[in-house]
Amino acid sequence: MNTPCTVWRRFVSETEQIAQAKRGDDAAWVALVRQHQEAVFRLAYLLLGDADDAEDVAQEAFVRAWRALDRFDADRPLRPWLLEITRNQCFNWRRSARRYLAALGRWGADEPAPVDPDAQLAEAWQATVLWQAVRRLRVADQEVIYLRCFLELSVEETATALKVAPGTVKSRLSRALQRLRERIEHEWPELREEVAE
Incomplete structure (x- = not known):
């Protein structure tokens, strides 16, 4: 901690x-x-x-x-x-x-090879789906999601890494997460409830 x-x-x-x-x-x-x-x-x-x-x-x-x-x-x-x-x-x-x-x-x-839900835990499958969905986004969306969500950098650190203002990081992240949500809902409708949360 x-x-x-x-x-x-x-x-x-x-x-x-x-x-x-x-x-x-x-x-x-x-x-x-x-x-x-x-x-x-x-x-x-x-x-x-x-x-x-x-x-x-x-x-x-x-x-x-x-x-x-x-x-x-x-x-x-x-x-x-x-x-x-x-x-x-x-x-x-x-x-x-x-x-x-x-x-x-x-x-x-x-x-990545398709995940066999019978052979994998549901959580591992969802993580794979999330990774695939992020990889299909625009590079700018991938960057902001990776830095803020995967590396858990602060808004200020992310802004420094991307050479943008902190407010830009917040708006880009919001739009990127919305596009990610839409992609998951469209390509993996069985996860619709998971992404809505």
């Missing part, structure tokens, strides 16, 4: 680690990477849809962050900054014609 004290200790610890990393302490940088690598990878995977590409982008995002660390304001939380770099790297990755053509060759192979 995150109490104000544990959050403060974690923030102070991260601030100290950033300062140490800025002074060239590789161990401090490795600790920061470990703290944030899952979130960075997940965002890259959400935006790219391929685990190998997401790993490459995540690695490149950390390299770029390391190179720019001396310009980072250590009074800010690190995660939104890293996610902003990751997001930009994903867009750069997509622009690459070579990788785009390779992705077209893999298209369809990334679709």
Whole structure:
């Protein structure tokens, strides 16, 4: 559970680690990477849809962050900054014609296998449906849902990561969740009652 004290200790610890990393302490940088690598990878995977590409982008995002660390304001939380770099790297990755053509060759192979309701728990099936529905939304909708709902970033942290105003995050999230609800109701009518809540 995150109490104000544990959050403060974690923030102070991260601030100290950033300062140490800025002074060239590789161990401090490795600790920061470990703290944030899952979130960075997940965002890259959400935006790219391929685990190998997401790993490459995540690695490149950390390299770029390391190179720019001396310009980072250590009074800010690190995660939104890293996610902003990751997001930009994903867009750069997509622009690459070579990788785009390779992705077209893999298209369809990334679709998860249909869930067998008899073999899976209902909760696991619903989670799979939710993930599929989110993946079918526009990229901007995926980003705001992922950052706010999956990573549970604050509105301010999400705004920083997306380079928009906090009010924009709130309105985008509201519209994105409405589109998600409509998609689920349309494609999976048996879940209509679940999404209405």
